[in-house]
Amino acid sequence: MMLNRFRRSTSGLVTLVALLLGTATAVIGTVAYEVTHEALEQQLDHRIEAEMRSLIAESRGTMPGLTAAIERRSAAQSTSSLDYILLDREGNAIAATIVTDHPAAPGYEEFLHYRRGKANGVAQALTTSLGAGTLIVAADRSGLDEIDRTLMQLFAGALAVTLLMGSVSALLVGWITRRRLARIDATAKAIIAGDFTRRVPVDGSGSEFDRLARTINSMLERINTLLDNLRQVSSDVAHDLRTPLTRLYNRLDDALSGHEAEPQRAAIEAARSEAAELLEIFAALLRIAEIEGMQDRSRRQPVDLTALVEQMGETYAPDFEANGHRFEVDAGPGAVIHGDQRLLNQAVANLLDNALRHTPAGSIVRLVGETDGRTASITVRDDGPGAAVADPSTLFRRFVRVEHARASPGNGLGLALVAAIVSAMGGDARIDSGSGFAVVLTFPTVEVGLKPA
Amino acid sequence: MVMRILIIEDDLETNQFVAKGLSQAGHQVSTCADGRDGLFQATGGDFDAIVLDRMLPGLDGLAVVKALRAAGDATPVIMLTAVGGIADRVEGLEGGADDYLVKPFAFSELAARLNALGRRPAARVESPTLTVSGIALDLHRRTVERDGRRIVLQPREFALLAELMRNPGRVMTRTMLLERVWDFDFDPQTNIVETHLSRLRSKLNAGFERDAIETVRGAGYVLRAE
Numbered sequence: 001m002m003l004n005r006f007r008r009s010t011s012g013l014v015t016l017v018a019l020l021l022g023t024a025t026a027v028i029g030t031v032a033y034e035v036t037h038e039a040l041e042q043q044l045d046h047r048i049e050a051e052m053r054s055l056i057a058e059s060r061g062t063m064p065g066l067t068a069a070i071e072r073r074s075a076a077q078s079t080s081s082l083d084y085i086l087l088d089r090e091g092n093a094i095a096a097t098i099v100t101d102h103p104a105a106p107g108y109e110e111f112l113h114y115r116r117g118k119a120n121g122v123a124q125a126l127t128t129s130l131g132a133g134t135l136i137v138a139a140d141r142s143g144l145d146e147i148d149r150t151l152m153q154l155f156a157g158a159l160a161v162t163l164l165m166g167s168v169s170a171l172l173v174g175w176i177t178r179r180r181l182a183r184i185d186a187t188a189k190a191i192i193a194g195d196f197t198r199r200v201p202v203d204g205s206g207s208e209f210d211r212l213a214r215t216i217n218s219m220l221e222r223i224n225t226l227l228d229n230l231r232q233v234s235s236d237v238a239h240d241l242r243t244p245l246t247r248l249y250n251r252l253d254d255a256l257s258g259h260e261a262e263p264q265r266a267a268i269e270a271a272r273s274e275a276a277e278l279l280e281i282f283a284a285l286l287r288i289a290e291i292e293g294m295q296d297r298s299r300r301q302p303v304d305l306t307a308l309v310e311q312m313g314e315t316y317a318p319d320f321e322a323n324g325h326r327f328e329v330d331a332g333p334g335a336v337i338h339g340d341q342r343l344l345n346q347a348v349a350n351l352l353d354n355a356l357r358h359t360p361a362g363s364i365v366r367l368v369g370e371t372d373g374r375t376a377s378i379t380v381r382d383d384g385p386g387a388a389v390a391d392p393s394t395l396f397r398r399f400v401r402v403e404h405a406r407a408s409p410g411n412g413l414g415l416a417l418v419a420a421i422v423s424a425m426g427g428d429a430r431i432d433s434g435s436g437f438a439v440v441l442t443f444p445t446v447e448v449g450l451k452p453a
Numbered sequence: 454m455v456m457r458i459l460i461i462e463d464d465l466e467t468n469q470f471v472a473k474g475l476s477q478a479g480h481q482v483s484t485c486a487d488g489r490d491g492l493f494q495a496t497g498g499d500f501d502a503i504v505l506d507r508m509l510p511g512l513d514g515l516a517v518v519k520a521l522r523a524a525g526d527a528t529p530v531i532m533l534t535a536v537g538g539i540a541d542r543v544e545g546l547e548g549g550a551d552d553y554l555v556k557p558f559a560f561s562e563l564a565a566r567l568n569a570l571g572r573r574p575a576a577r578v579e580s581p582t583l584t585v586s587g588i589a590l591d592l593h594r595r596t597v598e599r600d601g602r603r604i605v606l607q608p609r610e611f612a613l614l615a616e617l618m619r620n621p622g623r624v625m626t627r628t629m630l631l632e633r634v635w636d637f638d639f640d641p642q643t644n645i646v647e648t649h650l651s652r653l654r655s656k657l658n659a660g661f662e663r664d665a666i667e668t669v670r671g672a673g674y675v676l677r678a679e
Contacts, residue, residue: 287539346637
């Protein structure tokens with residue numbers, strides 16, 4: 001529908017508003033004109049009537065008195081522009097300032113045509129019958145007509161200005177809107193074409209267009225980060241799977257080329273363990289992806305962190321001892337958080353596995369649980385060689401490994417998994433590599449007395 | 454003991470691999486590649502255990518186990534899930550599966566789990582004391598005695614022994630023990646099962662001739678009833 005199409009485009013909408021404004025102006029103008037006109041006519045009537053009274057009173061209603069009075073007024077050429085006609089019983093003018101061919105019946109006459117000298121005119125007139133004749137008091141309507149014309153012109157002007165301004169603003173608003181939208185459109189098209197760095201221009205005006213542009217830009221920023229992450233992960237996956245796949249291929253090649261049963265068997269076994277490692281990498285990657293995508297908070301249960309630290313301490317103590325490490329566990333005071341017990345076990349196990357693998361015999365490894373009431377933390381700290389990286393937080397990324405750790409087993413996914421688990425539970429993982437190496441996992445605690453939702 | 458086992462698995466290779474292994478172990482095996490058929494067979498036949506894939510054409514594994522349980526069928530079900538499926542596992546167990554196994558798996562793992570499941574009493578009311586071949590374990594007082602001699606164990610060692618004693622004569626695999634004793638559903642890089650088991654073993658065997666815990670190579674550990 002036409003109206004619908006109008007409503008949906010900005011310039012159409014503004015045009016519609018301008019038309020409405022114009023109509024309103026016209027209506028207001030007409031009403032004001034009518035009211036003003038009526039008021040002026042009434043005022044004229046009042047003047048005529050007042051003059052009529054004063055004339056009759058002055059002359060006591062006698063014909064000679066009236067004649068004299070009319071002549072006096074005529075001679076005075078006073079400011080009052082009233083005219084007078086005094087007729088006798090036969091209709092002959094006795095005294096008159098104007099001449100009319102059609103004297104009216106008693107009462108008001110709005111359009112009395114008259115002559116003054118050679119000029120014609122129209123007057124508002126009041127006719128009164130006297131005993132001896134008729135008295136007409138008339139007021140020229142030209143003043144009234146003038147005012148009417150002025151009013152008319154005024155309102156017509158206002159209407160024209162309203163329509164003009166409406167049209168101009170419709171064009172302007174339409175133009176501005178189109179221009180701003182064109183910028184967003186151009187950005188979107190550039191991004192579709194592959195330029196992911198393009199952003200919608202922002203002019204800092206704080207207008208709704210600017211706010212929209214900012215929102216769109218931050219959305220693009222977020223998408224870009226995710227995209228980068230995805231790209232990074234897929235290239236990492238491709239890169240980091242190539243090595244074990246090549247090894248697997250070589251082992252199988254060995255197995256094929258050998259003729260003796262014993263080395264062939266050894267090669268097949270080696271190939272199998274390569275395949276197992278590959279499967280492990282896949283499992284870890286999928287697990288990280290699943291944990292990162294974990295939305296379902298309903299699976300979270302209250303977990304006693306203190307008990308968890310104690311249990312993990314007891315679980316790992318024999319291994320640390322067997323490797324010649326000093327292992328100290330401090331479970332701290334009771335702290336309960338909201339999470340998934342098995343995933344938390346895995347996070348702590350990964351940290352302890354790391355400490356066990358990447359520190360030399362004789363190192364001290366501490367597993368500490370702490371709480372300040374609002375948050376609770378688990379720290380695994382060792383006094384080993386630490387991590388020689390500029391930004392330790394990169395170690396939470398997939399496949400990132402410290403250089404000297406490359407020789408030892410591991411796939412560089414352990415800390416990535418820890419980070420994913422901790423953030424899925426609303427916590428935060430941080431690396432503290434002052435002396436030695438420490439990972440601190442911090443979680444919000446479940447408030448005492450509050451039932452977890 | 455011979456078990457009647459139903460395999461519901463659409464992947465032909467896995468299906469055959471499992472069926473062959475179980476037949477060789479002396480079980481009676483029926484196979485099926487579709488959820489709907491599987492449910493039909495499961496309700497009709499009298500099986501001791503069902504191996505059920507999570508992803509199936511027709512009716513998926515979760516729906517099958519739910520339908521079985523809704524019909525009051527308590528046949529033990531072991532569910533096979535895809536790699537990394539944390540949600541699959543939780544849903545499977547909540548849906549009524551008794552155990553789950555992540556693909557790919559070693560056949561010995563499946564066999565051990567089926568063994569543990571197949572002969573498990575339907576509703577187990579656990580007795581507070583367990584006694585197997587001279588070893589007495591009190592779950593309430595948390596004490597262990599072997600032939601009347603008191604043995605002091607660490608909590609994890611105690612839990613490990615309790616799990617073995619709950620399943621006398623059945624092989625418990627490394628991953629089964631990790632799940633049930635440590636609540637780990639992943640394989641840690643370190644040998645925690647081995648180290649704890651060797652500690653438990655040395656405490657349990659101190660002063661005795663016979664090794665109480667038998668290691669089954671490539672499979673797991675078993676506490677033999679005399």
